[in-house]
Amino acid sequence: METTLIILKPDAVQRRLVGTIIGRFEQKGLQVVGMKLMKISPDLAARHYQDHSSKPFYPALVKFMTSQPVVVMALSGVGAIAICRNLMGATFGSKAAAGTIRGDYGISNSFNLVHGSDGPEAAQRELGLFFSPGEIHSYPMAGDTWVYDASSGKPE
């Protein structure tokens, strides 16, 4: 089981795509274990995007991400990090494949609707930035007996 940080960026909220995008993750079989609407502070944006601080697009990225509220989610599932990245599609909306969230709903290369952690260390770090431990809930999903095949003893 993995948990990943997903952010529905300001463009997703402003374009009323929150329900649609959450639906894409839910329909895949991922479990929402944390979720809130919030405005990201400049300090939090800087910590979240610390690896990009020297990139030319960094100032615009921080301005965008702090401009309006976002929805942050913690999503769990077997292989959730890579599964979410695949559902999101390539970074640039102009290039993302049809069938992905970025490919289906956006054109912009910067306003690309959704953030997802890119690996286990990033997921752990980013979840810690956006959620306190009490805001992430571990709970059984009745439907998981049909999302995963547990006949071998572990969910597959």
Ligand code: IDP
């Ligand atoms: P990712 O979100 O697919 O992981 P990253 O390379 O980590 O992509 O970039 C973080 C975010 O910065 C992107 O989602 C996008 O909003 C923005 N970004 C990345 N590259 C560019 C660019 O070349 N121009 C403008 N914005 C960019």
Ligand code: MG
């Ligand atoms: Mg990234």
